[in-house]
Amino acid sequence: MLKPLDMSGSSFEIKTPELFRFAPCLDYFARSTQECLYEIQGDSIQKLLHVGGRHVLVSIQSPQDHALEVKVLTGGPLTTEEQEEAHTYIREWFDLERDILPFYYLAGKDENLKGVVQRFYGLRIIRIPDLFEALCWAVLGQQVNLSFAYTMKRRVTEAFGDSLEWEGRIFRCFPAPEQLLTASLEELASMKLSRMKSATILEIARMMVEGELSREGLLAMGEMDLVEKRLLAIRGIGPWTAHYVRMRCLGDQSAFPIGDAGLHNAVRELLGLSQKPSAAELRHLFSAWKGWEAYATFYLWRTLY
DNA sequence: TTCCAGGGCTATT
DNA sequence: AATAGCCATGGA
Numbered sequence: 349m350l351k352p353l354d355m356s357g358s359s360f361e362i363k364t365p366e367l368f369r370f371a372p373c374l375d376y377f378a379r380s381t382q383e384c385l386y387e388i389q390g391d392s393i394q395k396l397l398h399v400g401g402r403h404v405l406v407s408i409q410s411p412q413d414h415a416l417e418v419k420v421l422t423g424g425p426l427t428t429e430e431q432e433e434a435h436t437y438i439r440e441w442f443d444l445e446r447d448i449l450p451f452y453y454l455a456g457k458d459e460n461l462k463g464v465v466q467r468f469y470g471l472r473i474i475r476i477p478d479l480f481e482a483l484c485w486a487v488l489g490q491q492v493n494l495s496f497a498y499t500m501k502r503r504v505t506e507a508f509g510d511s512l513e514w515e516g517r518i519f520r521c522f523p524a525p526e527q528l529l530t531a532s533l534e535e536l537a538s539m540k541l542s543r544m545k546s547a548t549i550l551e552i553a554r555m556m557v558e559g560e561l562s563r564e565g566l567l568a569m570g571e572m573d574l575v576e577k578r579l580l581a582i583r584g585i586g587p588w589t590a591h592y593v594r595m596r597c598l599g600d601q602s603a604f605p606i607g608d609a610g611l612h613n614a615v616r617e618l619l620g621l622s623q624k625p626s627a628a629e630l631r632h633l634f635s636a637w638k639g640w641e642a643y644a645t646f647y648l649w650r651t652l653y
Numbered sequence: 654t655t656c657c658a659g660g661g662c663t664a665t666t
Numbered sequence: 667a668a669t670a671g672c673c674a675t676g677g678a
Contacts, residue, residue: 486659486660487660489658489659489660490658490659490660490661491657491658491659491660491661491673491674492658492659492660492674492675492676493657493658493659493675493676493677493678494658494659495658495676495677496658496674496675496676496677497658497659499675499676500675537674540674540675541674542673542674542675543673543674544661544662544673544674545673545674548661583661583662584660584661584662585661586660586661586662587660587661588659588660588661589660589661592659605659607659607660608659608660609657609658609659609660610658610659611659612659613658613659645659649659652659655678656677656678657676657677657678658675658676658677658678660673661672661673662671662672662673663670663671663672664669664670664671664672665668665669665670665671666667666668666669666670
């Protein structure tokens with residue numbers, strides 16, 4: 349299954365499916381210069397992963413179209429189990445398990461979507477496999493402009509997350525729930541989170557530490573409607589956040605954050621509307637893409653930058 | 654200055 | 667059920 353490129357265990361290869369290209373994914377990663385959880389360098393991305401209870405810095409590139417090459421920069425060589433864990437994370441990160449041919453088939457016949465999938469050919473939904481990170485990122489992103497959301501994420505990450513220095517650069521992990529739980533509401537508020545955002549992520553951290561909320565538990569529910577109800581029961585999580593997490597973390601390709609301001613702007617541009625589309629107009633537009641709402645949304649987001 | 658961001662809660666009708 | 671006001675900040 350895993351094909352080491354050498355005998356040291358310090359690099360390995362991940363096969364990629366049809367309709368995958370690394371370049372548009374790299375373009376997505378490079379969309380903001382404010383991101384603190386990975387770094388882009390040329391045609392590669394570096395990220396600090398949490399595997400086998402420790403931190404491993406990896407660099408990923410794709411010299412050929414059919415595979416990713418993962419180099420372990422620090423923390424290697426990996427045990428077989430650790431390599432398996434990193435492998436699993438990265439496959440999920442790039443959504444490599446999904447057969448997106450049906451999406452490309454319907455998009456290719458769709459006058460509105462055709463140009464978009466051509467422009468970003470091979471792009472996958474870049475996921476946030478870590479549930480806590482995904483929930484917090486969604487909460488931080490509620491209502492505020494993305495630049496400010498990145499600033500808040502960086503402050504929280506620098507204050508409570510693990511980090512590692514390599515060749516003069518610092519790489520960071522988003523805090524684990526246990527780590528964030530050491531924060532006080534006042535501390536988070538001093539980072540310019542609203543009291544509501546602060547209380548919400550503290551409560552999410554508490555629930556995850558107590559075992560009341562987990563990624564495995566949500567996935568075990570099977571039905572995404574049940575997952576949504578579970579998430580909506582948390583104060584500070586509404587429909588947008590629930591769908592965002594379904595889409596970015598849980599791999600639900602039919603998640604549809606219909607209230608998303610960015611999506612509204614993307615659709616307004618796409619259709620040349622004079623004002624933002626109504627919910628009814630959005631539902632009508634997306635009805636042609638049923639089952640692939642998350643992919644349509646992700647691709648439309650890309651048209652904004 | 655004003656508007657609005659990859660929303661959600663609360664109080665008021 | 668529907669809706670205005672509020673939160674917090676900063677880009678444009």
